[in-house]
Amino acid sequence: EDLKKQYTFKSSDPYSSDPERHPVLHANSLKPFTAEPPPEILSDSYITPTAFFFKRNHLPVPQVDPDSYRLHVEGLPRGVLTLSLEELKTRFPKHTITATLQCAGNRRSEMNKAKQVKGLNWGVGAIGNATWSGAKLRDVLLAAGYGPDVAQWARHVQFEGLDKEITGSAYGASVPINKAISEEGDVLLAYEMNGEDIPADHGFPIRVVVPGVVGARSVKWLGKIVVSAEESSSHWQQKDYKGFSPGIDWDTVDYKSAPAIQELPVQSAITTPREGSVIDRSEEMLAAKGYAWSGGGREVIRVDVSLDGGKTWNVAKLKSSDKEGDQTSPPLGRAWAWKLWEITVPLPPEAQELELICKAVDNSYNTQPDTFGPIWNVRGLLGNAWHRVKVKINEDDDEE
Amino acid sequence: EDLKKQYTFKSSDPYSSDPERHPVLHANSLKPFTAEPPPEILSDSYITPTAFFFKRNHLPVPQVDPDSYRLHVEGLPRGVLTLSLEELKTRFPKHTITATLQCAGNRRSEMNKAKQVKGLNWGVGAIGNATWSGAKLRDVLLAAGYGPDVAQWARHVQFEGLDKEITGSAYGASVPINKAISEEGDVLLAYEMNGEDIPADHGFPIRVVVPGVVGARSVKWLGKIVVSAEESSSHWQQKDYKGFSPGIDWDTVDYKSAPAIQELPVQSAITTPREGSVIDRSEEMLAAKGYAWSGGGREVIRVDVSLDGGKTWNVAKLKSSDKEGDQTSPPLGRAWAWKLWEITVPLPPEAQELELICKAVDNSYNTQPDTFGPIWNVRGLLGNAWHRVKVKINEDDDEE
Ligand SMILES: [Mo]
Ligand SMILES: [Mo]
Numbered sequence: 001e002d003l004k005k006q007y008t009f010k011s012s013d014p015y016s017s018d019p020e021r022h023p024v025l026h027a028n029s030l031k032p033f034t035a036e037p038p039p040e041i042l043s044d045s046y047i048t049p050t051a052f053f054f055k056r057n058h059l060p061v062p063q064v065d066p067d068s069y070r071l072h073v074e075g076l077p078r079g080v081l082t083l084s085l086e087e088l089k090t091r092f093p094k095h096t097i098t099a100t101l102q103c104a105g106n107r108r109s110e111m112n113k114a115k116q117v118k119g120l121n122w123g124v125g126a127i128g129n130a131t132w133s134g135a136k137l138r139d140v141l142l143a144a145g146y147g148p149d150v151a152q153w154a155r156h157v158q159f160e161g162l163d164k165e166i167t168g169s170a171y172g173a174s175v176p177i178n179k180a181i182s183e184e185g186d187v188l189l190a191y192e193m194n195g196e197d198i199p200a201d202h203g204f205p206i207r208v209v210v211p212g213v214v215g216a217r218s219v220k221w222l223g224k225i226v227v228s229a230e231e232s233s234s235h236w237q238q239k240d241y242k243g244f245s246p247g248i249d250w251d252t253v254d255y256k257s258a259p260a261i262q263e264l265p266v267q268s269a270i271t272t273p274r275e276g277s278v279i280d281r282s283e284e285m286l287a288a289k290g291y292a293w294s295g296g297g298r299e300v301i302r303v304d305v306s307l308d309g310g311k312t313w314n315v316a317k318l319k320s321s322d323k324e325g326d327q328t329s330p331p332l333g334r335a336w337a338w339k340l341w342e343i344t345v346p347l348p349p350e351a352q353e354l355e356l357i358c359k360a361v362d363n364s365y366n367t368q369p370d371t372f373g374p375i376w377n378v379r380g381l382l383g384n385a386w387h388r389v390k391v392k393i394n395e396d397d398d399e400e
Numbered sequence: 401e402d403l404k405k406q407y408t409f410k411s412s413d414p415y416s417s418d419p420e421r422h423p424v425l426h427a428n429s430l431k432p433f434t435a436e437p438p439p440e441i442l443s444d445s446y447i448t449p450t451a452f453f454f455k456r457n458h459l460p461v462p463q464v465d466p467d468s469y470r471l472h473v474e475g476l477p478r479g480v481l482t483l484s485l486e487e488l489k490t491r492f493p494k495h496t497i498t499a500t501l502q503c504a505g506n507r508r509s510e511m512n513k514a515k516q517v518k519g520l521n522w523g524v525g526a527i528g529n530a531t532w533s534g535a536k537l538r539d540v541l542l543a544a545g546y547g548p549d550v551a552q553w554a555r556h557v558q559f560e561g562l563d564k565e566i567t568g569s570a571y572g573a574s575v576p577i578n579k580a581i582s583e584e585g586d587v588l589l590a591y592e593m594n595g596e597d598i599p600a601d602h603g604f605p606i607r608v609v610v611p612g613v614v615g616a617r618s619v620k621w622l623g624k625i626v627v628s629a630e631e632s633s634s635h636w637q638q639k640d641y642k643g644f645s646p647g648i649d650w651d652t653v654d655y656k657s658a659p660a661i662q663e664l665p666v667q668s669a670i671t672t673p674r675e676g677s678v679i680d681r682s683e684e685m686l687a688a689k690g691y692a693w694s695g696g697g698r699e700v701i702r703v704d705v706s707l708d709g710g711k712t713w714n715v716a717k718l719k720s721s722d723k724e725g726d727q728t729s730p731p732l733g734r735a736w737a738w739k740l741w742e743i744t745v746p747l748p749p750e751a752q753e754l755e756l757i758c759k760a761v762d763n764s765y766n767t768q769p770d771t772f773g774p775i776w777n778v779r780g781l782l783g784n785a786w787h788r789v790k791v792k793i794n795e796d797d798d799e800e
Pocket of ligand 1: 103105215216
């Protein structure tokens with residue numbers, strides 16, 4: 001009967017044509033679909049496999065026919081530029097970047113423990129690292145007539161998705177014009193993710209990828225680009241995805257008082273071991289892994305790991321790819337991709353429980369705050385306090 | 401007899417021609433001269449008066465004759481460009497920026513309390529905000545022959561001061577080429593500070609001002625500029641002014657393992673009241689003031705203030721000038737100047753002692769860490785944990 005009900009419901013359900021998802025993903029909501037992979041998967045490979053890349057849809061997944069798809073570039077004095085998928089692929093050079101995208105709500109579950117917030121209860125998996133290929137937004141804007149005259153008044157580039165609410169209003173966001181037009185900004189109109197057509201859940205056929213910036217601005221199923229003096233007027237730009245003081249609650253919040261989140265702060269997390277793991281004393285060593293990333297193209301230069309709740313610290317080994325010992329640095333200010341880190345340390349002789357902590361430092365020497373309470377905010381965004389994981393040491397494995 | 405000794409010593413003392421200093425400055429060392437103003441002075445005016453601007457010399461102040469002064473620009477294929485002070489002032493447009501400079505060691509005294517470090521024991525005053533006027537470094541580099549060919553190999557711009565050690569080696573530093581050549585980088589070859597000739601202690605006749613970057617790179621008494629594939633080989637670029645993990649001490653430190661400090665992390669401090677102040681209960685309100693700033697042109701968007709050691713937080717009022725209510729924002733990514741903040745809050749009814757804390761958030765939503773222990777580093781640099789000030793409430797002012 002339940003199945004029947006679901007079936008009947010489905011026919012009028014705007015989510016009924018959503019794609020299949022990999023069963024290993026942990027869903028935080030079904031409609032819209034939002035899900036993250038188990039944390040260990042994130043540190044298994046430098047590039048997050050597409051199937052395991054976190055999904056944060058805001059609306060039903062639109063079904064887009066690649067042949068009739070058109071991208072509209074508006075707001076420029078020369079009028080609207082309309083591009084087919086084929087034109088996007090052939091008229092502009094293809095660029096590939098490796099970039100990490102992170103949801104502003106990543107690690108909200110930890111902030112929730114400090115005090116309840118409103119939002120999806122993400123663990124540490126609302127982040128992923130992929131290669132993205134496509135046309136540079138800069139090249140398309142120049143082709144559409146962007147020039148010094150436009151630079152006089154243009155301040156933002158707005159993006160509109162093809163995903164729509166019942167009312168017909170689309171998902172939308174914007175980024176500052178500097179980011180969009182800069183050669184070093186590396187904003188792509190991506191048609192490939194990890195070397196294949198971007199799948200339906202990630203924005204087929206075009207997703208704008210804004211590296212170094214909160215995932216919410218990398219609009220999927222991109223339908224329209226508008227060069228403007230104003231930010232996007234969308235709900236997600238104006239009334240969501242902003243940070244507030246821990247002293248501000250839903251009664252006092254004034255969305256006009258804070259800027260829309262763009263660049264994200266420095267972040268890191270432990271992906272293995274998990275909270276509550278038990279380690280045998282006989283193993284003698286503890287191995288931990290995780291990721292570290294910072295917004296704005298800032299490169300992570302160090303990850304410190306503590307086994308004793310922050311009293312003493314060890315320096316983790318950083319990896320810039322899956323190649324053993326790869327510690328290459330991207331060009332300054334264009335470190336869009338995360339680093340994976342790992343560390344193996346002797347088990348402290350006396351301890352029965354360890355509090356593992358990781359914290360990252362970027363090349364502006366910004367660091368993560370110690371605790372969640374003082375960065376708490378009503379929507380539970382921007383959670384980047386130290387990640388803490390407690391593990392137990394099993395003294396006698398014979399007894400097990 | 402002491403005076404006599406001092407006099408005899410002076411004649412062979414390279415510091416004997418150092419200029420007079422304002423008596424209100426608190427000196428941390430005399431040779432070289434390093435000093436900071438009382439904290440209250442910092443929040444008295446948006447622009448720090450030149451006489452009260454912190455001084456961090458590394459060597460004796462050189463006496464430079466403005467008529468025979470020459471600036472040498474080297475490393476470019478066209479050969480050396482030599483400019484007199486007059487040429488610098490007349491051949492290039494004059495630009496003015498308001499920029500905060502901060503010593504990497506600001507607030508070291510607080511880090512010292514977590515665990516002893518090596519360095520000058522700065523309070524919160526090794527920071528100041530001034531207007532700087534001069535030629536753009538970019539314009540001078542272009543005039544000297546910088547172009548696309550040079551961009552192929554150039555990675556850094558090195559600066560050499562006219563201040564020299566006994567051995568003849570000069571103070572030196574470098575910044576990345578992107579920062580030096582970018583139109584938005586706003587690096588100046590400044591000949592004026594707060595509308596007057598730069599005084600001897602601040603680099604007369606030319607100081608390179610690198611906004612958004614640690615003070616150590618804003619080389620005073622600038623004698624030479626070298627475009628290079630390499631960073632400056634100076635002690636201060638290679639063996640100082642770098643950050644390390646709290647787990648690293650002088651036995652294990654490897655200076656090659658960390659990048660030279662350039663952009664600084666988000667910072668804030670309370671300038672009034674001071675630690676140990678007594679407030680009368682009858683005043684009913686507590687007024688606090690301070691400064692907040694972030695490196696890399698990131699704008700401070702909020703300062704949170706706590707009276708109870710971080711349990712609850714209030715939002716301070718930010719000031720972008722001395723004009724009442726001025727909350728204007730600089731262009732995105734070019735917020736070189738600090739914001740002053742102030743807050744007036746009711747005295748908590750029961751409390752006998754308050755622990756005031758301030759912490760700032762910049763527009764990348766980076767925040768300050770809670771405590772100094774976990775950002776401790778051997779040289780005591782980059783101290784940007786929450787600033788904490790304890791004050792007492794005097795319950796009965798009749799008894800005083
Ligand atoms: Mo998000
Ligand atoms: Mo400094």
